[in-house]
Amino acid sequence: MKLKDWYKENKRNFSLSELNVIFKGFARDGLVSLSREGNRLLGKKQIEKLDKIRVDRSKGVPLALSLDREEFFGFSFKVNKDALIPRPETELLTEAAQELISKNSLEKILDLCSGCGNIGISLDKLITADLKVYLSDLSLKSLALARENAVNLGTKVKIVNSNLFSAFKKDSFDLIITNPPYVESENIKGSLSYEPKLALDGGKDGLNLIKKIIAQAYKYLTDKGYLIMEFGYGQKKKIEDIICKNRQYKIKQWIKDYGKNWRGVVLQKRG
Numbered sequence: 395m396k397l398k399d400w401y402k403e404n405k406r407n408f409s410l411s412e413l414n415v416i417f418k419g420f421a422r423d424g425l426v427s428l429s430r431e432g433n434r435l436l437g438k439k440q441i442e443k444l445d446k447i448r449v450d451r452s453k454g455v456p457l458a459l460s461l462d463r464e465e466f467f468g469f470s471f472k473v474n475k476d477a478l479i480p481r482p483e484t485e486l487l488t489e490a491a492q493e494l495i496s497k498n499s500l501e502k503i504l505d506l507c508s509g510c511g512n513i514g515i516s517l518d519k520l521i522t523a524d525l526k527v528y529l530s531d532l533s534l535k536s537l538a539l540a541r542e543n544a545v546n547l548g549t550k551v552k553i554v555n556s557n558l559f560s561a562f563k564k565d566s567f568d569l570i571i572t573n574p575p576y577v578e579s580e581n582i583k584g585s586l587s588y589e590p591k592l593a594l595d596g597g598k599d600g601l602n603l604i605k606k607i608i609a610q611a612y613k614y615l616t617d618k619g620y621l622i623m624e625f626g627y628g629q630k631k632k633i634e635d636i637i638c639k640n641r642q643y644k645i646k647q648w649i650k651d652y653g654k655n656w657r658g659v660v661l662q663k664r665g
């Protein structure tokens with residue numbers, strides 16, 4: 395079978411951009427682009443792999459899991475069922491961190507709840523100054539994946555197993571950036587059921603971990619250090635109330651996702 399024939403048979407099942415991602419993933423197997431390589435004959439293994447992707451798709455398996463890869467900030471991360479698949483909105487928080495680090499010459503950074511390591515590893519790659527980047531997570535399996543990504547992408551981040559801040563000393567970090575679990579337990583269904591519950595489940599109101607992070611993070615920040623935190627749709631008002639009651643932070647900026655929903659906040663520890 396030719397690549398263009400597989401495309402013709404399957405274009406109903408995928409959008410063109412998904413097909414481009416699939417064929418890009420196949421570049422490692424010798425396929426480059428549909429327009430240039432359409433007449434290329436697919437080998438048995440390649441057809442099997444493409445058909446598996448189609449079957450996965452019909453079951454609702456996220457495409458990134460079928461391909462074992464996801465792009466984040468232009469870097470290719472290995473992903474698997476042990477960690478959350480990086481999402482585009484998290485790039486916007488990473489971008490805000492990149493700006494803060496450069497503007498304020500921040501040096502010691504913690505990516506708390508690091509999953510596959512996408513935030514911390516990207517920051518380490520994007521910033522040329524000498525950063526000390528720590529990745530921490532409760533899940534040993536996600537830390538193993540993060541270690542693999544750090545090696546593959548050539549970064550020297552430090553990887554720490556920690557239940558939130560349990561492994562860290564007070565006054566340690568100039569910036570803590572975190573994308574914690576914040577999905578309301580009852581909303582973990584559909585394609586989300588392919589990702590680890592530990593990465594998603596924020597309890598009944600989604601705010602279990604977020605409340606703990608706000609209550610503790612300032613102790614682990616250096617003087618006037620920053621906390622950048624992602625949160626879910628519709629959670630801004632409750633989070634604003636928690637921050638105001640806590641009194642340890644100034645709100646510097648709220649961040650919207652690509653759909654113009656409030657999805658993140660930049661806080662500064664009060665001096």
Ligand SMILES: C[S@@+](CC[C@H](N)C(=O)[O-])C[C@H]1O[C@@H](n2cnc3c(N)ncnc32)[C@H](O)[C@@H]1O
Nearest residue numbers: 478480507508509531532533557558573575593
């Ligand atoms: C939403 S995922 C974020 C993954 C990654 N940072 C990203 O942006 O794609 C949340 C992560 O928090 C971790 N986690 C859950 N509870 C934790 C805890 N108590 N302490 C540390 N990490 C925890 C999960 O294992 C998961 O990797």
